Amino acid sequence: MTDVTERGLDKLLLGLGAQLEAAERRADEEAANDFAFSLAQDSLMADALTRAGAVTVMTPGGGRLSVSAVGEDFLWIEGSAPQLIPLAQSAFKLEDRGRAPARWQMSQLEACRELARTGAIVEVTCSFGSALGKLERAARDFLSVATDHGRVLAPYAAFQAIRVIRGGLTGDP
Numbered sequence: 001m002t003d004v005t006e007r008g009l010d011k012l013l014l015g016l017g018a019q020l021e022a023a024e025r026r027a028d029e030e031a032a033n034d035f036a037f038s039l040a041q042d043s044l045m046a047d048a049l050t051r052a053g054a055v056t057v058m059t060p061g062g063g064r065l066s067v068s069a070v071g072e073d074f075l076w077i078e079g080s081a082p083q084l085i086p087l088a089q090s091a092f093k094l095e096d097r098g099r100a101p102a103r104w105q106m107s108q109l110e111a112c113r114e115l116a117r118t119g120a121i122v123e124v125t126c127s128f129g130s131a132l133g134k135l136e137r138a139a140r141d142f143l144s145v146a147t148d149h150g151r152v153l154a155p156y157a158a159f160q161a162i163r164v165i166r167g168g169l170t171g172d173p
Helices: 002-041 045-051 108-117
Strands: 055-058 064-066 074-077 083-086 092-094 121-126 129-138 142-147 150-155 159-166
Touching: 074 108, 083 108, 108 129, 108 159, 121 142, 121 150, 129 150
Parallel strands: none
Antiparallel strands: 055 064, 055 092, 074 083, 083 159, 121 129, 121 159, 129 142, 142 150
């Protein structure tokens, strides 16, 4: 009778051990999944955009523009009149194919200061309208554009895009 009891007890202990190991594996897998999920939640939009394929920005009129480069808080559209668009003013379509935009290690403020330094002629489009002229200054929280009708100050929070008519960013930031 002791053998039967010991065998039964051994079976029970083996079964409990297997259940405990399976529970530990599930807990480890859940922890790893939670960690991976947390890392994905902590990514920056600029990084996500440069890890996809081609990226297009959707325009208010329903069109799309191909994104050439992504800075820390802006995107750059190449073309005959390049554009700088704040990330916060944009919605994007990610493509599975095509070339991903370049990643520039510069902020919107740094890009605007470079445009001002080169004396770029720009059209700043804001919620209140647009201003066409020489970008004179890129202060900490606003742009100063010298137009034919006087100086226009545009806060960064108000502008939707800067179209570069003449001049531009020098080199590959």
